[in-house]
Amino acid sequence: MATIILLSFLFQIILVIALAPLVTGIIRKTKARFQHRRGATVLQPYYDLVKLMRKDVVVSSVASWLFHCTPFVVFSSMVVISLLVPTVVTPVPLHWVGDIIAVIYLFALGRFFMALVGLDTASAFGGLGSSREMSIASIVEPAMMLAIFTAAVTAGSTDLSVIVDRLSTTPASMLNPSHLLAFAGLFVVSLAETGRIPVDNPATHLELTMIHEAMILEYSGPYLALIEWASQVKLVIFLALMANMFFPLGMATTWSPSALAVGAGAFLLKVIGLALIVALVESTNAKLRLFRVPELLVVAFILSLLSLILYFIVGA
Amino acid sequence: MVDWEAFQPAALTVMLGGYALGGVVPAILGILWRNRTKPGGSLTGAVKNIGFGLALAAALAGCLLSLSILISGTPLHMEFLPTAHVGMMGFHADTLSALFIGAISLLGAAAACFSLGYAAEFLLRRSMVLLVVLYNFFVLSMIGVLIADHALLFLFFWECMSLTTYFLITFEHEEHAARRAGFLYIVMTHIGTAFLLVMFLLLYSTAGSFAFEAFRMEGARLPASTQSVVFLCATIGFGIKAGIIPFHIWLPEAHPAAPSNVSAMMSGVMIKTGIYGMVRVFFDFLGPVIPGWWGVLILTIAVTSSVLGVLYALMEHDLKRLLAFHSIENIGIILMGVGAALLFASWGNRPLAVIALIAGLYHVLNHAIFKGLLFLGAGSVLHAAHTRNIEDLGGLIKRMPWTAFFFLIGAIAISGLPPLNGFISEWLTFQALLLGFHIPDLTVKIVIPLTVALLALTGALAAACFVKAFGITFLGLPRSGHADRAGESSFTMLAAMGFLALLCIFLGIAPGPIVSVLNPLASSLLEEASTGQIVMHAGTVLIPRSASASISPAALTGLLVVIAAIPLAGISIFVLKSRSRIAPTWACGLERIDPRMQYTATGFSKPLRIIFSDIFRATHEVGISEEPSPYFRPTITYELKTESVFLKYLYEPVFRSIVSAARIIRRIQTGRIQTYLAYIFVTLILLLLFAR
Amino acid sequence: MIPVHLPLVELLIDIFAASILVTAFLIVSSRSLVFYIRLFALQSLLLGMVALLVVIGYGETHILIAAILTIAIKAIAIPVVLTRVIERIHVQKEIRFRMSITASLMFCGGIVILADSVAQSILRSPHAEASAVTRVLSVSIAMMLIGLFIMMTRQKALTQIIGLLTMENGVFLSGLSITYGMPLIVEVGIFFDILVAVLILGVFVFRINKTFESISIDSLRSLRH
């Protein structure tokens, strides 16, 4: 048993963490294609990480110890989340450690430290980034909670594995309108949470528009690598959440190699599929003005609320 | 087996005696040696040490008492007969009281320890005797409120509590703000007491006695309409003290005005006496069979308080005011648990109500600790930098590293982030609400998701606010000379904060003991026979009803630490060792980074100010000096005001109409004796006509 | 005890009582301060006569002293004192009325009706005696109210004293009418009180005149609210 847990532990960590740069690479590649560019290879994010790991760390003279510990906090919280979210197998061995609420709050923990660091170096950009990040996160949160609420209510539990289980046993409910609406809500939320267009542009360093990048502007070298990696992991986690909370098809329920293989395949397919959708959205939309973002998130909120009301009326 | 029967009265005596002595001894010293206890006198230090030392001892006794009651489950009961015409009175400390006593004592111990260092600030300026006496009687009356088992006794302590805090708020009465705060506070709290008095009288009219025992017996048998009036009176009366919106206006004024050790106690535990009262009345007296709209009302209040509280906090740049607004927010979160419990109980789902109530009560304890910690931290900052305005602070993490660290712990805890204690209680609240969605009622189905969403909003906004509060105060470069010259606090102050920070961590990682104590408490309040609505299993909090939703904060923390350690080890061993260098922050090409280039708190909160502009109704004024020439303008001032909707649209109109009504009635005193004689004439005629 | 013809006494009492009421009405209808004082003196004299008649008619000898006191103090001493005051301060007339004389008189008529109804309800008492003197009760109540009414509507300090004294006369008359006066010592005490009150008020009138250069109490309006 212990070995299985340990194995699954490693399996999950490796799957998500190792996959994360790839997914980012795929999105970048797709976007490049949409822009009629060839784009870098999908493996480029890996090269970037390795490169950064080898670089010097330049630390601001103003920075405090928070500057040094934040990358680890952020990275660690993302990895812990990846252990709680069912990817290939359900139930996740560590599902008792935390549920979907813990996941949401772990994201918040990482964001909290990141925003602090934005203020740590006395840079004007850092504060700007923190301020925007926290503001947008604040209005994302209710919409996200509602979207997840629908799923949790359907399953009668906030335990992610239970949610996934319940849904796999009644596949028909996947096409339930309330379910789909909640998914749509979560999709919008995910775009905002992971800093994608139309909320944030991960590729920009223009002070008028940047949010996430502004906070980490002072980071360099391995620290930057950790943070970048963490945000790539975050993206994968969100894709996994969307995929498995709403369409848990093909997930392994045992630890047999064949089931795992099928599960891993299905997971990859779903994540890459969603990544392509994200890339599509990013390519076909312009970034919104900062103060238009709340309107978008209100849409997400309404979608989630509608899904709950539908759930109540239709009674999935 | 410990002999609780003998231990508890002893602990109670030590606790009450400690506070009483802590009040009386300095007072006597003050009277006997008036000159030597004056500000700057030779005995002031002794007065301070005696007073706060006794408070510390009493608080420790209080911790023991609370623990013993909570663990053994046997309530402490004492009776005495003050005078014949009021009848028997008594003290009764059951587990509910014990929980609150525990919160007071934990925070009280820290605050007393903190005060030993902090109050030194007042040695030369202020009457130490007054501070010490008021402080001790303040805590004493809070304890009295919690253990009173008789309405008269309760009101007695309740009002003493208000009275002592009034004088603590106006302690630095030269400040106009303190006087105004004191006035607002005392008026609001007095209005609250009037409602409480009516409430007790209504209970009395049926129970025929003011003893709480009688209320407990008869409360459930009141006619439904009376019950609802009692409920409303309790909500308003206790709500004012708790600082619920719209009765909160006193709170952000009063808490900052008091000395920080007192603000910590006020914000941390005094407002909780309002919660205590509500729980006592709703569940113990009236419950558990209750109409459904109670819960909806309380939830509405809770949601309003939490969201508006945190939004107002975001706009604050006064550190203590900011914390005060967060108290409103957290009272809202606590009331979400209480309100949900009421709602579920009204639908007869008591096990679920138990979960909700546990969540609320857990948050009571948590909030006491982290809010206390934050206020003590704010006190340290104030002590070191002599300003509460965070726009003048910055860079304190290097100047007062320990204070910064403890404040950060508090900030993480209050933002409800794992793995600290705020997270656990919010998690429980979410769980209770999620489970409640299955109650087959349209109102419930609308109220609950909205509550969940707004709780999430609250949490996120709180995090944003504390990024601002901590970031602007402690990080970056100091924005004023005061902040630049600040130094670390004294040992006792740090010890107090450290103690509370440890508690934040402990209560976050090991919720087991607390939950196992709270579960029977909540079950007995709701008259639910079974316990075990929340199960602790190997450090994991389990809610069996919800298809085993669970969380294991200890494991979570362990994972976080271990996983953080891997790259940390990797990077520090392989990467960082030789190749890290220090450089100035990039200043857009300018030579040097300047404190004024940093983001300000006002700037930080601007996006939210714009997003929620309908609530804030902010107006700003830009003043550009035309001197010496219109092309070269050395100073630009930017002043931002947010409008308090409640003051403007609720309190001011009421106040104005009262004043104008009074003005009209005042005309009867015309100054003309003929008119006065006419009053006599008319009175007589009327009496002769109608009263014969 | 000289034998008296009771119906004659009762007739006289009725006549005097009516005259007393008339004096009160005359006070209401007039403007001159001197006239007020004279009217009051007349009123007190009539009151004293009523008291004497009670002594004669009903043999209540203890009233005798009260009757003499009434005449001595109220009909003589107080008017003399008040006249002195008027001479000293040179004020002759009530000028501004808060209510026109016609309206005042009508109002006082209403007062008499009310007083009568009150008196009747008292006299319905099982042990009331239907003697003439009890009939006077309505006059006495009317006097009290008219006295107060005078104080309410006039603006000279002196007139207020007259009103107060009229009231007192009414009270005294009521005592005569239903209880044949109070016990002697009480009666004496009451007289003493009234005398002192008038003296004190007289002193105040002087002071008011000195301080405000007028005895119009309309200038006494600085204490409000």
Added chain:
Amino acid sequence: MSTIILGLLLGLPVAGTLLCAVLHQRRILETVTVSVGGLTFLSALWLVAEVMQGTTISSSEGWLYADALSAYIIIIISGSALVVALYSTGYLRRQIRDGKVSDRQLWLYYLLLNAFLCTMMVVLLSNNLGFLWIGSEATTLATAFLVAFYERERSIEAAWKYVIICSVGIGFALFGIILTYYSALHVVPGSGNALNWSSLMLVAKDLDPAVLKLAFIFILVGFGTKAGLAPLHTWKPDAYGEAPTPISALMAAGLVNVALYSLMRFYVLVNTAVGGTYAPTLFMVFGLVSMGIALPFILLQKDFKRMLAYSSVEHVGIIVFAIGIGTPLAYFGALLHLLNNALAKMVLFLTAGNVRLAYGSRLMRRVTGAIKVIPVSASFLIVGVFALTGWPPFGVFISEFTIVTAGIDRGYVVPVIFFIAIIAAVFVGFIYYTSRMVFGEPNVPVTGGEAEPLALWVLGLLLAALLLLGVYLPPPLEQVIENAARVLKG
């Protein structure tokens, strides 16, 4: 024995008055007044000890009479007189030093102070209703010149209004007494006794209810004016505001209770004779009206002493309301409130005197930051305000709580809610003005200093007494009040 006590109680003030009339030296006047106050107070204690068991005592001829009710009020009156006498010494010395008061005025002051006490004692000790009336009118006359003491425009105005209004009121009261006498004449054996309490109460049930009802209307208007029930209270702010502060204190703590005592006596009588809810309803209505009318004047006020006067109207309302509730508990509360109110009023009036001496202004807006200038007085002031407005740990809280409890017992829910609302609102006015006076920095140069230690000690003792009454009711006192309440029950 009883004649001696009663004689002492009446004789001491009389002797004091006579002594003051002939002696003119300041020290002697002070000594006489203080010792008369002290000795009267001691005699009052003796009296209380005598009537402790609920018995009554009367002098041999039956003119003087005392039961638990009168003994209780005599204690309050003589105690107040003692306090005021002690306080007056320092107060007047300072006024003389400041040139505000002449030697002749000083003599008049002490003379009238003694006379005032004397007249109050007459009211409280007389068995005969007629003497009760004479005493009541005499209190007005004795205080007339005290109200006009400073001979300013305002004080003359106040005195005029005071004397006129009270005399009118008391005139009606006399008529009420005559009616009572009338109703008793045929019932009480021996017409000489028909005005005596002791005989009236014996036959109260046989008195004609219709006449007594009418009599009560006149009595209520009459003594209500003396006590200051709204809308008959109009003289009160003027007189209290303009009289020298110690006199205001004695009026608020003493005279009011004397008037209330008269009201209570007739209330008992009428209640016994008429029964039902007649007198109680009138009392409750007047009580609530008084409280309500006082409120706006307290909320908007410029002069602290006037504010206290309106507070006196309010508290008279409270007491009358409580009596109107008409249960033993309510009587107990009312009587306890009598004492508490007297103590609190004295504290506040006398500290207000200290403030006035220090700042030289009666206007509240001129007074700020008193705690910096006269720390002890200012502390007493704000603590006294809390005590007066019914905050624990002070006695007023207990008595008000008792009263509302009694009200609820009788089922008067709505009146009680009004009662509570008004009390709460009154506090708002008080604390608004007081906190402005006490806290902050003085905004004008303050010339006067703190009062002399004796006065401060006296005030401290009064506050301590209030505090004691808030946490503990000494059994002897409880016994006395119980007995007095029994008298009220009839």
